[in-house]
Amino acid sequence: MTNLAIGISDFKQVREGQYYYVDKSLFIKEIIDDSLVILLTRPRRFGKTINLSLLRYFFEKTDQDTSYLFKDLNIWQAGERYTSRQGQYPVISLTFKSIKETNWAKTYEGLRNILAIEFERHNYILESNLFSNREIDLFTRIANGKASEVEYKTSLRTLSSYLQRYHQQRVVILIDEYDTPINTAYLYNFYEDTTLFIRGLFEGAYKDNNSLEKGVITGIFRVAKEGIFSGLNNLSEYSVLNFPFADKFGFTEAEVKQLLADYNLSDKLEGVRTWYDGYQFGRESGIYNPWSIIKYAKDHEEGFKTHWVNTSDNALITELIVGEALENRQRLLELIDGQGFCTRVSESVIFRAYATIRRRYGRCYSTQAILARSIAAAMRATNILSTIYLFPIGKCSCFSRTLFGGGSGKSSLTSNCA
Numbered sequence: 001m002t003n004l005a006i007g008i009s010d011f012k013q014v015r016e017g018q019y020y021y022v023d024k025s026l027f028i029k030e031i032i033d034d035s036l037v038i039l040l041t042r043p044r045r046f047g048k049t050i051n052l053s054l055l056r057y058f059f060e061k062t063d064q065d066t067s068y069l070f071k072d073l074n075i076w077q078a079g080e081r082y083t084s085r086q087g088q089y090p091v092i093s094l095t096f097k098s099i100k101e102t103n104w105a106k107t108y109e110g111l112r113n114i115l116a117i118e119f120e121r122h123n124y125i126l127e128s129n130l131f132s133n134r135e136i137d138l139f140t141r142i143a144n145g146k147a148s149e150v151e152y153k154t155s156l157r158t159l160s161s162y163l164q165r166y167h168q169q170r171v172v173i174l175i176d177e178y179d180t181p182i183n184t185a186y187l188y189n190f191y192e193d194t195t196l197f198i199r200g201l202f203e204g205a206y207k208d209n210n211s212l213e214k215g216v217i218t219g220i221f222r223v224a225k226e227g228i229f230s231g232l233n234n235l236s237e238y239s240v241l242n243f244p245f246a247d248k249f250g251f252t253e254a255e256v257k258q259l260l261a262d263y264n265l266s267d268k269l270e271g272v273r274t275w276y277d278g279y280q281f282g283r284e285s286g287i288y289n290p291w292s293i294i295k296y297a298k299d300h301e302e303g304f305k306t307h308w309v310n311t312s313d314n315a316l317i318t319e320l321i322v323g324e325a326l327e328n329r330q331r332l333l334e335l336i337d338g339q340g341f342c343t344r345v346s347e348s349v350i351f352r353a354y355a356t357i358r359r360r361y362g363r364c365y366s367t368q369a370i371l372a373r374s375i376a377a378a379m380r381a382t383n384i385l386s387t388i389y390l391f392p393i394g395k396c397s398c399f400s401r402t403l404f405g406g407g408s409g410k411s412s413l414t415s416n417c418a
Contacts, residue, residue, distance in 0.1 A: 001262075001263065002018065002019065002020040002262070003017070003018070003019050003020065004019065004020050004294050004297060004298045005017070005019035005020065005021070005294070006294060006295065006298060008050075009049040009050045009053060010050075010053050011050055011053040011054045011056075011057050011069070012053070012057050012066070012069060014050070015069045016069075020259070020262070022251055022255050022259065022290075023073050023074050024047065024050075024051060024054065024248055024249075025054065025058075025070060025073040025074050025075035025076075026074050026075055026078065026248070027051050027054060027055075027245070027248040028054065028055060028058050028075045028082065029075060029078050029082050030244065030245055030248065031055060031214065031216060032081075032082060032085065032214075034236055034244065035234060035235065035236035036206075036212065036214065036215065036234045037206045037212075037214075037215035037216075037217070037232055037234050037235045037236070038214075038215065038216050038217070038235070038236050038237075038238070039217045039218075039219070039222065039229065039235060039236070039237040039238070040216065040217070040218045040219075040238050040245060040249075041218070041219050041220060041221060041222050041237075041238070041239045041240070042218070042220070042239075042240065042249045042250075042281075043220060043240075043289075044220060045289060045290065045291035046249045046250045046289060046290065047248075047249045047250060047290055048176060048177070048218040048219075048249065049095070049097070049176055049177070049218075051218075051248065051249065052093070052095075052174050052176045052216065052218060055172070055174055055216060056091050056093045056172075056174060057069055058070060058075070058085075058086055058087075059085065059086070059087070059088065059089045059091055059172045059214075060087065060089065060090070060091040060172075061087055061088055061089055061090055061091075061167060061169070062087065065087065066086070066087055067086050067087065070083075070086060088169060089167075089169055089170065089171060089172045089213055089214075090122075090160075090163040090164070090166075090167045090169060090171045090172070091171070091172045091173075091174065092118060092122075092156060092159055092160060092163070092171060092172070092173045092174065092205075093118070093174045093176075094114055094115070094118055094174070094175050094176070095114070095175070095176040095177055096111070096114065096175070096176070096177050096178055096179075096180045096181050097176065097177040097180050098110065098180075099111060099114070099180055099181035099184070100180060100181070100184045101181075101184065102184070102188045103188065103190060104185070104190040104193040104194065107181050107184070107185065107190070107193075107194055108149070108193075108197065110181070111152070111181065111197065111201075112145055112147075112152055113145065115142065115152055115155050115156075116142060116143050116144065116145050118159070119139060119142050119143040119155070119159060120143045122159065122162075122163060123139075123143060125162055125163065125166040126139060126140075128166060130165055130166060131162065131165075135162070138151065138158065139158075139159075139162065142155050142158070142159075149197070152197075152201075153197060153200035153201055153204060154200070154204040155201070155204070156173060156201060156204050156205035157204035157205060157209055157211070158204075159171075160173060160205065160209060160211040160212060161211045163211070164211040169213070170210075170211055170212060170213035171211050171212060171213055172213050172214045172215070172216075173205050173206070173212060173214075173215045173216075174215075174216050174217075175205075175215075175216075175217045175218070176218050177218065177219055177220075178198070178202075178217050178218070178219045179219035179220055179221050179223055180219075181194050181198070182194055182195060182198065182223055182228075183220075183221070195223070195228055198228055199228045199231075202217075202228060202229070202232065203231050203232070206232050206234070206235070207231050207232055207233075207234075222237060222239060240279065240280075240281045241281075242281075245281075246281040246287070247281070247287070249281070249287075250279065250281070250287040250288055250289060250290055251287065251288045251289075251290050251293055252286060252287060252288075253286035253288075255288075256269075256272065256286075256288050256293055257269065259293065259297060260272065260297070263297050263300075265297060265300055268300065271304055272288075272293070272296065272304075274304075275292075275296075275304040276288055276289060276292045276293060276296070331343075
């Protein structure tokens with residue numbers, strides 16, 4: 001029986017190790033067909049990192065032929081428009097997931113190190129005679145951690161320009177978990193410095209960059225009103241409320257059924273539904289958290305239990321909920337008791353608003369990390385997005401007890417916060 005890839009987010013490692021892989025390769029097709037720069041936000045443990053790894057191995061031009069990783073996947077049946085792009089582009093690939101420092105100096109050091117490592121990965125281009133001494137000096141200073149802050153802000157534009165010159169091909173720039181340092185900076189009160197730097201970095205990479213072929217950014221939140229994306233007029237944004245890419249993160253109902261069948265667990269489907277629910281992303285209902293499903297399939301002899309709830313730091317959610325007025329806590333408790341209410345849902349997190357106007361009604365709710373199964377299709381009316389949500393007991397009660405020391409006392413349902 002094929003091994004399950006627990007904690008492996010490198011696409012090549014999954015494929016070469018012959019781990020079980022739910023084919024999400026048509027994600028590549030959607031990326032190619034979409035805008036020049038794309039921002040995709042999803043909750044934790046929903047496959048963002050492995051999907052960016054998928055893109056990297058598909059697009060990246062290397063000395064070795066990597067088409068063998070894709071030839072038995074759906075993307076290889078999508079037509080020459082897509083398969084002809086395999087292995088054709090230089091790729092810049094970064095992840096900010098480890099940048100969780102408690103002050104700006106350490107955060108800046110972490111960002112510099114990430115950029116330096118990526119420059120070092122591409123130092124082969126310096127073996128050519130295409131670059132002046134000044135350009136080589138700039139490249140070397142960035143790679144050695146010796147460049148100025150301004151030079152680091154523009155470093156992705158610099159590297160993409162050098163790579164295009166060397167490869168005679170525009171560059172794909174991938175950034176995973178862009179919001180991790182921003183979330184931490186908010187909690188420790190240095191988000192102005194962090195957002196200022198990341199805005200400069202993104203504008204250098206994605207705004208009017210003639211060396212850019214495609215840009216993809218992933219994160220948990222869409223950070224609003226910080227100016228990070230305000231200058232990117234070529235950006236398309238897709239959250240859990242949007243229709244595009246809805247089935248490309250997480251497992252669909254059909255994929256869960258197939259996985260359970262492959263591991264002789266088809267008779268456990270109802271239990272899986274009860275414990276692990278299904279989310280609605282855009283029009284796509286019944287999207288399951290991959291971490292919970294894979295962990296259950298691997299450890300099914302231990303029975304159903306929580307998997308996802310303890311895999312991440314909920315400090316930001318805790319801050320945003322506990323820091324709000326008591327009415328917000330009461331609303332969460334009402335949801336746990338099976339009640340409901342109507343409110344406006346924003347797709348963005350407005351950190352400055354949280355920091356300065358904590359008791360104002362109409363605040364932006366950071367719903368993506370705690371939203372549970374939607375029971376109504378999202379619909380667009382002009383620029384207003386309306387959705388009705390159901391928050392199951394199993395997704396909220398564990399979290400609320402941690403925040404408030406218990407529920408409202410009305411609910412008798414047992415928690416299965418998966």
